[in-house]
Amino acid sequence: MTDYTTYEHDVLVIGAGGAGLRAAIEASAAGVSVGLVCKSLLGKAHTVMAEGGMAAAMGHNDDRDNWKVHFSDTMRGGQYINNWRMAELHAKEAPDRVRELEGWGAVFDRTKDGRINQRNFGGHRYPRLAHVGDRTGLELIRTLQDHGIHQGIEVYMEVTVLSLLKDGDRVVGCLAYEREHGRFRIFKAKAVVLATGGIGRAYKITSNSWEGTGDGHALAYDAGAELIDMEFIQFHPTGMVWPPSVRGILVTEGVRGEGGVLKNSEGRRFMFDDIPDNYKDQTASDPEEGWRYTQGDKSANRPPELLTRDHVARCINREVKAGRGSPHGGVFLDIAWIKEKLPDAAEHIKKKLPSMYHQFKQLANLDITTTPMEVGPTTHYVMGGIRVNADTQESTVPGLFAAGECAAGINGANRLGGNSLSDLIVFGKRAGEYAAIFAKENGHGTINKKDLDRVTKTALEPFGREGGENPYTIQQDLQEMMQANVGIVRTHDEIIEALNGLDILRNRSARTFVPGNIDFNPGWHTALDLHNLLIVSEAIARAALERQESRGGHFRDDFPAKDPEFAKFNYSVKKDTDGAMIINKIPIQEMPDYLKQVIEEMG
Amino acid sequence: MQKATFSIRRGGRETAEMVDYQTEVTEGMVVLDAVHQIQAESAPDLACRWNCKAGKCGSCSAEINGMPKLMCMTRLDTIPLDQPVTIEPMRAFPPVKDLIADVSWNYEVKKRIKKFTPRKPDAEDGTWRMLQEDIDRVQEFRKCIECFLCQDVCHVLRDHEKHQEFIGPRFLVYTAALEMHPLDTEDRTEDLKDLFGIGYCNITKCCTKVCPENITITDNAIIPLKERVVDEHYDPVMKLVKLFRKK
Numbered sequence: 001m002t003d004y005t006t007y008e009h010d011v012l013v014i015g016a017g018g019a020g021l022r023a024a025i026e027a028s029a030a031g032v033s034v035g036l037v038c039k040s041l042l043g044k045a046h047t048v049m050a051e052g053g054m055a056a057a058m059g060h061n062d063d064r065d066n067w068k069v070h071f072s073d074t075m076r077g078g079q080y081i082n083n084w085r086m087a088e089l090h091a092k093e094a095p096d097r098v099r100e101l102e103g104w105g106a107v108f109d110r111t112k113d114g115r116i117n118q119r120n121f122g123g124h125r126y127p128r129l130a131h132v133g134d135r136t137g138l139e140l141i142r143t144l145q146d147h148g149i150h151q152g153i154e155v156y157m158e159v160t161v162l163s164l165l166k167d168g169d170r171v172v173g174c175l176a177y178e179r180e181h182g183r184f185r186i187f188k189a190k191a192v193v194l195a196t197g198g199i200g201r202a203y204k205i206t207s208n209s210w211e212g213t214g215d216g217h218a219l220a221y222d223a224g225a226e227l228i229d230m231e232f233i234q235f236h237p238t239g240m241v242w243p244p245s246v247r248g249i250l251v252t253e254g255v256r257g258e259g260g261v262l263k264n265s266e267g268r269r270f271m272f273d274d275i276p277d278n279y280k281d282q283t284a285s286d287p288e289e290g291w292r293y294t295q296g297d298k299s300a301n302r303p304p305e306l307l308t309r310d311h312v313a314r315c316i317n318r319e320v321k322a323g324r325g326s327p328h329g330g331v332f333l334d335i336a337w338i339k340e341k342l343p344d345a346a347e348h349i350k351k352k353l354p355s356m357y358h359q360f361k362q363l364a365n366l367d368i369t370t371t372p373m374e375v376g377p378t379t380h381y382v383m384g385g386i387r388v389n390a391d392t393q394e395s396t397v398p399g400l401f402a403a404g405e406c407a408a409g410i411n412g413a414n415r416l417g418g419n420s421l422s423d424l425i426v427f428g429k430r431a432g433e434y435a436a437i438f439a440k441e442n443g444h445g446t447i448n449k450k451d452l453d454r455v456t457k458t459a460l461e462p463f464g465r466e467g468g469e470n471p472y473t474i475q476q477d478l479q480e481m482m483q484a485n486v487g488i489v490r491t492h493d494e495i496i497e498a499l500n501g502l503d504i505l506r507n508r509s510a511r512t513f514v515p516g517n518i519d520f521n522p523g524w525h526t527a528l529d530l531h532n533l534l535i536v537s538e539a540i541a542r543a544a545l546e547r548q549e550s551r552g553g554h555f556r557d558d559f560p561a562k563d564p565e566f567a568k569f570n571y572s573v574k575k576d577t578d579g580a581m582i583i584n585k586i587p588i589q590e591m592p593d594y595l596k597q598v599i600e601e602m603g
Numbered sequence: 604m605q606k607a608t609f610s611i612r613r614g615g616r617e618t619a620e621m622v623d624y625q626t627e628v629t630e631g632m633v634v635l636d637a638v639h640q641i642q643a644e645s646a647p648d649l650a651c652r653w654n655c656k657a658g659k660c661g662s663c664s665a666e667i668n669g670m671p672k673l674m675c676m677t678r679l680d681t682i683p684l685d686q687p688v689t690i691e692p693m694r695a696f697p698p699v700k701d702l703i704a705d706v707s708w709n710y711e712v713k714k715r716i717k718k719f720t721p722r723k724p725d726a727e728d729g730t731w732r733m734l735q736e737d738i739d740r741v742q743e744f745r746k747c748i749e750c751f752l753c754q755d756v757c758h759v760l761r762d763h764e765k766h767q768e769f770i771g772p773r774f775l776v777y778t779a780a781l782e783m784h785p786l787d788t789e790d791r792t793e794d795l796k797d798l799f800g801i802g803y804c805n806i807t808k809c810c811t812k813v814c815p816e817n818i819t820i821t822d823n824a825i826i827p828l829k830e831r832v833v834d835e836h837y838d839p840v841m842k843l844v845k846l847f848r849k850k
Contacts, residue, residue: 041652042710043749044660099730105719105784107738107745114732132742138659139745149710150718157707180699209654243631249657354746359657362676364631472643516648519615520700523647 019404022428050137053129078412172445182518239378413552
C-alpha cells in the first residue's frame with residue numbers, strides 16, 4: 001500500500017516562475033489559502049533566464065507609445081491569429097503590473113528624469129521594455145519571491161506533479177511526489193493554476209533548463225483540456241553555438257537592441273537583404289538609420305536585426321544553409337563594432353550587457369567588446385498551450401486555470417520579445433484572481449482512490465524493469481528526432497516521419513529501467529518526464545502537419561507562403577475518450593469594431 | 604579523445620563515499636557537463652541540482668577540488684585533469700544526497716528580514732522618481748543569484764555553525780539592498796546587531812572571493828552596514844576612549 005500525505009489548500013499553483021508566483025500572490029491577497037508547488041528550489045525557474053525586459057507601453061522614452069500601439073504590434077507579430085482579447089488586456093494592463101513591481105521593491109534602470117527606463121526590442125515600434133541591464137527575469141522573480149514570502153503562501157519545493165485529480169468534470173487537486181524521498185503527496189484544492197512554462201526540452205538545441213518538459217501542457221491534456229497553437233514554436237535567433245557544451249544558451253536580443261549587427265562569413269550584413277513587406281515602412285533604409293534608432297533617435301526606423309524572431313531565425317538558417325555561416329555553424333553577432341561610434345564602447349557594452357559579457361568571457365573565453373559572437377537559432381518558447389478564457393484564464397476544464405507560457409492565445413503565431421515577462425504578470429494576476437473566486441464559490445471535491453493507485457503504480461514501474469532502457473537515451477533520441485523533423489523548417493514527409501518516430505519512442509518509454517531507489521533520483525525523473533515530452537511532441541507534430549502554410553514560428557518548406565484561409569481558425573488538440581489525440585479547428589472570433597479601428601489607425 | 608576522472612560524493616544524509624567516474628572530455632566542457640555525461644552513461648541516479656546552465660540561477664553550487672563554485676561556470680580547461688577532479692556538495696549545509704545540500708535554512712532566514720516598505724509615491728499617478736546613480740549600488744546587490752556559495756565559504760557558518768545567530772553574507776547583502784533602497788522606509792539596524800549577528804563577520808572577504816556575480820559583498824554591503832550599526836548603537840566618544848586605552 002502506498003502512503004499518501006495529504007495537503008489541503010483553496011488554490012494550488014503548480015509552477016513558481018513569474019506567472020505562478022504572481023498568481024499565488026494574487027490569490028493569497030484575495031484571502032484564500034494558497035499552496036505553491038515547484039519542481040526546483042524557489043527562485044530558480046526559467047524566468048531567471050529572461051534577459052531583455054518586460055514590454056509595457058508606459059511611453060517613458062517615447063510618448064507616442066500607448067496600449068493601442070502595443071496591441072497592434074502584438075497582433076502583427078502574432079500574424080493576426082492571436083486571441084485579440086488577451087492581446088488587448090495585456091497591452092492595457094502591463095504598465096500597471098510593472099509599476100506594481102516597483103512598489104514591491106524591483107529596481108528598474110532609470111531614465112534621465114528618474115522614471116523607469118525602456119529599451120528597444122524586436123517587433124516593438126517604440127522603446128517599450130522595462131529592464132534591469134540584461135537580467136530582468138531575475139529581478140522579476142526575486143521581487144515576486146520576496147514579496148510573496150510575507151503573504152503566507154505555503155511553498156512546496158522540489159515537488160513534481162504526476163497527475164491532476166478530478167471529481168467528475170472538475171479538477172480537485174493533484175498527485176505529486178517530493179524529490180528528496182520520492183514520497184507521494186496528495187494536494188487537495190478547490191482550484192488549480194498551472195504555470196509550468198515551456199516545452200524546450202523536446203528539442204536538442206534549446207535555451208530551456210531540465211524543467212521545460214511541457215508538464216502543464218501534458219497534465220492539462222490528460223485532464224481533458226484543449227491545447228491550441230501547438231505548431232508555433234519560437235526559435236530564438238541567437239543562441240550560443242560554440243563551444244558545443246553551451247550550444248543553445250541564449251544571447252539576449254538586447255545585444256541587437258543596443259546596436260549589435262548580424263553578419264555572414266563574407267562580412268555582409270545580410271538582414272538588409274530580405275525585409276518582409278508588412279515591415280518595410282518601419283525598417284531602417286540603411287545602417288546609419290538603424291544605428292540612430294538603437295541610440296534613441298525617434299525619427300529613425302529600427303534596423304532589420306530587430307525584425308520579429310521567426311524572420312531573423314530563418315534568415316540565419318538561410319545564410320548557414322547557403323554556406324555563408326561562421327566556422328561553427330552559426331553567423332556572427334557583432335556589438336564590438338560600436339567602438340567606431342562611441343569613444344567608451346567597451347565600458348558601455350559592459351554596463352548595458354553585463355551578463356552577456358560575463359557569459360561569453362567565462363563560457364566561451366571570448367570578449368564581446370572586441371570580438372564578434374557566433375550565434376544560431378535555439379528552441380526558446382512555445383506560443384501554443386492550454387486554451388484559456390481570455391479574462392479569467394480558466395481552461396476548458398472547470399477549476400483548472402493556466403497562465404504564462406503553458407497557456408496560449410496572446411502570442412498567436414509568434415511572440416514578440418519582452419511580451420513574455422509582461423504576459424506572466426498580467427495573466428498570472430488574472431489567473432490567481434479568478435482561481436480565488438472559483439475557490440470561494442466551490443467546495444473541495446472528492447478524490448478517487450483508484451486514480452491514485454493507478455498513477456503511483458505506473459510511476460514506480462521503471463524500478464522493476466531490470467534490463468530495460470536508459471531514460472536518458474530515449475530523451476536524447478526524442479530531442480534529435482524533433483530537431484530534425486519538426487524544427488525551424490518543416491515538410492509533410494518529415495512530420496509524418498516524426499509521428500512514426502513518436503510511436504516507436506512511446507513504446508520504448510514504456511520499457512525504461514531506473515537503478516537506485518526513489519530518493520532524489522534524476523534518472524527516475526527523466527523517465528517520468530518522457531510521458532509529458534511525448535504528448536507535447538505529438539501535439540506539435542499533429543498541428544504542424546495540418547497547417548499547410550507558413551506563418552510566424554511555423555514554416556513549411558512545401559507551403560512557403562501565408563494562406564489567408566488559415567487565418568480563420570486555430571488548431572486545438574484534445575484527448576479523445578479512447579486516449580487518441582484528436583485535432584480540431586476552432587474558428588477565430590471576429591474582432592470588435594473598436595479593436596479593428598485600432599489596427600487600422602496603427603497601420 | 605581525452606578521458607578524465609571525476610571523484611564524486613555519493614551517498615545520503617548519514618553515510619557517503621567518494622566514487623570515481625571516468626568520462627570523455629571535449630572542448631569547452633564545464634564541470635556540469637561532465638556530471639550530466641556521467642549521469643547519462645553510468646550513474647543515472649546521481650543527484651545534482653541545475654537549471655539554467657549559464658550562471659544565472661545559482662542551482663548547481665558545489666565544491667570543486669575543495670573550492671565553492673558553480674558547476675556550470677567552471678570550465679574544465681581551467682582545472683588540472685591529470686588527477687581526479689573532486690566534486691562535493693556545499694559543506695555549510697546538511698547533505699541530502701550525492702551533490703545535493705539541504706539549503707532550506709536560507710529560505711527561513713529571509714522570512715525574518717523586515718520586508719521592503721516604500722515611501723509614498725512621488726507623483727500623483729502613484730509612481731516614484733529615482734536617479735540611476737542612486738540605485739547603482741542597490742542594483743549591484745540585486746544581481747545575487749542565491750547560489751549560497753558565500754554562505755558556504757563563510758567560516759562563521761561553515762566552521763562555527765552559527766546558523767542560529769548569524770544570517771550570513773547572502774542575507775547581509777539582501778539587507779543592504781533593502782536598507783540602501785532609495786524608496787525603503789524601514790530600519791533594520793537593530794535587527795542587524797541583535798538578531799542577525801553582523802558582529803560575527805570579521806571581514807575575511809572569503810564571500811567576496813567566491814561570488815560568481817562579482818558582488819563586492821564585504822566592502823559595499825557588509826562594511827557600510829557595520830558602520831550603520833556602530834553609528835546608531837555605540838557611543839562614538841566611548842569608542843574613541845577605548846581605542847586610546849588600547850595604545
